[in-house]
Amino acid sequence: MEQGDGSAAAAAEQQAGGAEEQQLAEDLLHRFERVLHSDPLIDEVGFLHPTQFNSLGCGQDGDSAPQALELQHGYFWCRDHKLAISAEILPKLYRAARDAYYSSRNAPLPATHLMSHTKALLILCPDMLTAWNSRKMVLLEKYDFTKLKDELQLCALILSYSPKNESTWSHRRWVLKQVAEQHQDMAELVEKESVLVKEIAERSKMNYRAWRHRCWLIPYMTRKQVLDELKKSTRWSELHVADNCCFHYRRSLLLALLDIRENREDSLSWESETYLLWKEELRWNEMLIRCYQGRESLWNHRRFLSQWWIQQLLAVEKTCPSMTSQVDLFIIQEIGLLSECLNDPVDEFEESHVQAELSALYILWISKQVPAVKGKLEERLHSVSIMGLKDVLVRACRPEKMRPWMNLLGLADPSQ
Amino acid sequence: MKVTALLVLKPSTSGAGSSSSGGGSGPEAVVLANATDVSHFGYFQRSAAREFIVFVARTVAQRTQPGQRQSVQHEEYKVHSHNRNGLCAVAFMDDHYPVRSAFSLLNKVLDEYQKDFGDSWKSATADGTQQWPFLTDALTKFQDPAEADKLMKIQRDLDETKIILHKTIESVLARGERLDSLVEKSSDLSAASQMFYKQAKKTNQCCTIL
Numbered sequence: 137m138e139q140g141d142g143s144a145a146a147a148a149e150q151q152a153g154g155a156e157e158q159q160l161a162e163d164l165l166h167r168f169e170r171v172l173h174s175d176p177l178i179d180e181v182g183f184l185h186p187t188q189f190n191s192l193g194c195g196q197d198g199d200s201a202p203q204a205l206e207l208q209h210g211y212f213w214c215r216d217h218k219l220a221i222s223a224e225i226l227p228k229l230y231r232a233a234r235d236a237y238y239s240s241r242n243a244p245l246p247a248t249h250l251m252s253h254t255k256a257l258l259i260l261c262p263d264m265l266t267a268w269n270s271r272k273m274v275l276l277e278k279y280d281f282t283k284l285k286d287e288l289q290l291c292a293l294i295l296s297y298s299p300k301n302e303s304t305w306s307h308r309r310w311v312l313k314q315v316a317e318q319h320q321d322m323a324e325l326v327e328k329e330s331v332l333v334k335e336i337a338e339r340s341k342m343n344y345r346a347w348r349h350r351c352w353l354i355p356y357m358t359r360k361q362v363l364d365e366l367k368k369s370t371r372w373s374e375l376h377v378a379d380n381c382c383f384h385y386r387r388s389l390l391l392a393l394l395d396i397r398e399n400r401e402d403s404l405s406w407e408s409e410t411y412l413l414w415k416e417e418l419r420w421n422e423m424l425i426r427c428y429q430g431r432e433s434l435w436n437h438r439r440f441l442s443q444w445w446i447q448q449l450l451a452v453e454k455t456c457p458s459m460t461s462q463v464d465l466f467i468i469q470e471i472g473l474l475s476e477c478l479n480d481p482v483d484e485f486e487e488s489h490v491q492a493e494l495s496a497l498y499i500l501w502i503s504k505q506v507p508a509v510k511g512k513l514e515e516r517l518h519s520v521s522i523m524g525l526k527d528v529l530v531r532a533c534r535p536e537k538m539r540p541w542m543n544l545l546g547l548a549d550p551s552q
Numbered sequence: 553m554k555v556t557a558l559l560v561l562k563p564s565t566s567g568a569g570s571s572s573s574g575g576g577s578g579p580e581a582v583v584l585a586n587a588t589d590v591s592h593f594g595y596f597q598r599s600a601a602r603e604f605i606v607f608v609a610r611t612v613a614q615r616t617q618p619g620q621r622q623s624v625q626h627e628e629y630k631v632h633s634h635n636r637n638g639l640c641a642v643a644f645m646d647d648h649y650p651v652r653s654a655f656s657l658l659n660k661v662l663d664e665y666q667k668d669f670g671d672s673w674k675s676a677t678a679d680g681t682q683q684w685p686f687l688t689d690a691l692t693k694f695q696d697p698a699e700a701d702k703l704m705k706i707q708r709d710l711d712e713t714k715i716i717l718h719k720t721i722e723s724v725l726a727r728g729e730r731l732d733s734l735v736e737k738s739s740d741l742s743a744a745s746q747m748f749y750k751q752a753k754k755t756n757q758c759c760t761i762l
Contacts, residue, residue: 182596188744218595297594339592341646375553375696378648427698428650485651 161232164211164225168233169252171212171219172259176286180218180296181259189213189222226260233257237267247274255290262294262301272310279318287311292332299340305349312353322356329353330365334372337381347381351388359396362389366413370420377424380433387440390417411448417441422473429480430490435498439505442470442498446506467512474499475520478532496532500525500541556629557588557605557644558657558691560665560684561613562673563635581613581640583679585665587687600745605644607740608721613640615724621655622716624724631721634658639665639673651715653700660703661690 172178184192192213211222221229237253251274254267275283291308294301312329316322333350337343354362366389373382393410418441425434449462477495480488503510503525514524522528529541564579588605590598608631612624616635624631632643632654641658664686665673694700718724722731735741735749 180595182594184596185744185747187747188596188600191742191744220596339594374698376648377553427701431648487650 158232161228162236164229165232165236165256167210167212168221168229169256171214172255173252175214175217175219176289177217178214178219179293181293182218182220182297183223183226184220186222186224189220192220230257230260233260234264237270241270247277250274258290259294262298262304265303268303268307272307275311275314279314281315281318284311284315295332295336295346299336299343300345302345305345309349309352312356316356323358323361326353326356326361330368337372337379341376342379342381344381347385350385354388354392357392359393362392362396365389366393374424377428377431377434380436383433383437386417387437390414414441414445414448418445425473429487430494432494435494439498439501442466442502443505446502446509450506450508463509464512467509467516470499470502471513471516471520474528475522478522478528492532493534493537496528497537497541499528500545504544553649553695553697554592554646555643555649555691555695556590556592556646557586557609557642558661558687559583559587559605559609559613559642560585560661560673560687561609561640561642562638562676563614563616563640565638579614581610582676583610584669584673584676585680585684585687587684587691589691597748599742600748603741603745604749607735607738609642609644610738610740611721611734612724613642615726616640619713620716621658621713622718622724623651623654624718624721626721630654632658634662636662641665650697650700652704653697655715656704657690657694657700660700661687664690 189211211225213220233253233256237250237257240249240253243249250270254271257264257267258271271287275287288308288311291304291311294304298304312322312325315325319325330350330353333346336346340346357365366386369382369386369389373379373386376382390413393413418438421434421438421441425431425438428434446463446466449466453461453463474495477488477491480491482488499513503513510525517524517528522531525545526542529538529545533541561581561583563581583606586606586609588602590601590605593601608626612622612631612633613635616622616633618635618638621634622632624633628646630645630647630649630651632645632651634641634655636659639662641661643654643658643661645654665684668684668686725731725734735746741749
């Protein structure tokens with residue numbers, strides 16, 4: 137009995153302690169939500185180690201507003217729209233936000249509670265899909281453009297420290313879709329999205345998700361915007377030749393241009409415009425290939441460009457045959473590039489080696505994708521004293537690349 | 553491609569590159585000029601990033617012998633270093649910046665430094681605090697490696713000493729030296745940054761922030 141009493145008392149004590157702790161956590165959450173509410177323009181969040189957090193207060197200029205001072209006590213720090221949270225309270229804060237969200241989800245409270253709890257929760261854990269969904273439900277009740285804009289801001293805030301978070305990107309697309317259904321004119325919004333992606337791509341390299349978001353926006357663009365985007369992303373690609381994402385974006389834009397063939401009388405001018413654009417892209421790509429040796433993304437881009445280009449030239453030749461075959465000229469040019477890459481002097485960084493292999497694979501790929509020109513390629517190879525495609529393969533490729541290509545091209549020796 | 557920082561340093565000649573295993577910090581390179589762009593870092597990481605750039609630059613420059621050119625992989629950066637007759641230029645770039653272009657840029661920086669300041673650096677004992685406008689401009693201009701390639705065409709007498717490539721910063725250190733203890737001893741790094749370094753090391757092992 138006595139023992140039972142003792143343990144009951146201990147349990148009660150523990151419960152009291154637990155209640156106190158819970159109260160503390162709720163206070164933290166309350167303060168966190170107040171910080172978020174007091175500055176709706178926060179554009180960056182950092183979770184700082186306590187040592188770094190403590191060093192934030194000192195060494196700063198003394199003109200901080202009284203409000204900022206108040207926030208410096210404890211675990212939140214907010215100035216110039218930058219919010220720092222001390223990492224030591226994160227587990228506690230997260231649990232409090234999660235509990236608050238769960239209890240408010242089905243309670244007959246105004247939606248603002250739910251929105252503010254989910255906002256706090258999602259900043260701490262952006263992968264909480266249930267919370268994103270609760271927000272969607274609230275937003276669906278009534279179309280409100282300002283609310284949707286706030287939503288975009290929240291997404292941008294999370295992406296500032298977690299730029300590859302798929303749940304956040306997906307929510308962002310959902311919001312944009314809601315807007316698109318109501319607003320006809322998306323031009324300005326699309327422009328802003330492009331800027332956002334560009335900024336995020338600067339900070340996190342090879343961010344496929346960010347670039348895919350930009351690709352996703354293409355159907356909302358006008359033809360003029362697509363052309364503008366092509367122009368604007370040129371410089372970025374030049375400065376990030378190793379990043380395939382931007383080249384992929386350009387490919388999507390080019391494909392979109394082919395689709396937006398506005399069925400009007402000026403289809404002839406459309407064709408010549410696209411033709412020129414493509415030709416310029418090929419020239420630009422070749423220039424980059426010569427500048428930056430051994431970059432796979434550049435060669436991948438060239439594969440895409442050449443394939444369409446050759447098919448186009450073949451189609452033209454079929455309808456109006458001419459004396460000098462454009463296809464032949466193009467192939468001469470590409471074989472020229474190949475032989476140049478194969479004969480580059482070896483250097484200490486092995487770049488020329490990689491370049492030779494990529495150029496060889498490029499030619500092999502073309503021969504496979506556009507069988508109509510395979511004969512011409514072979515013919516042309518002889519004239520630069522290369523004995524056919526097999527020789528290209530043997531000269532430039534690593535052994536592990538050889539076997540699949542041998543099989544693909546039907547070159548494998550049957551006796552083996 | 554990204555150039556994060558360009559620095560000019562004077563490695564200490566008192567036992568340059570020797571081990572500093574005895575207590576206290578060993579000989580340290582003096583930073584003569586520094587241009588750093590940390591705008592692509594998160595707001596709260598910028599000061600730590602700045603401190604680390606100085607720390608790594610000092611560490612690498614001190615261990616680059618006169619006449620030597622070396623590239624060190626440090627996390628997602630390549631740190632290129634070129635010591636010409638005791639004056640050392642260091643660049644922080646990402647992986648994709650062409651190595652040859654990086655070294656022709658370093659060559660240019662050393663040329664310009666000697667043109668602007670002569671031999672005054674030989675007597676420098678403390679870090680320079682003044683901005684050197686050329687370096688700040690160069691940091692912007694040479695974000696595009698094509699600009700550095702133009703230099704390459706002019707620099708006919710580019711010395712052809714082999715560039716030594718290191719996979720980690722540890723392989724630059726002398727025997728008996730450890731990066732962790734250098735971090736602890738360094739006066740370039742604040743307590744917060746040292747913590748940041750330890751945290752980063754820990755979080756690199758498993759992908760969580762908490």
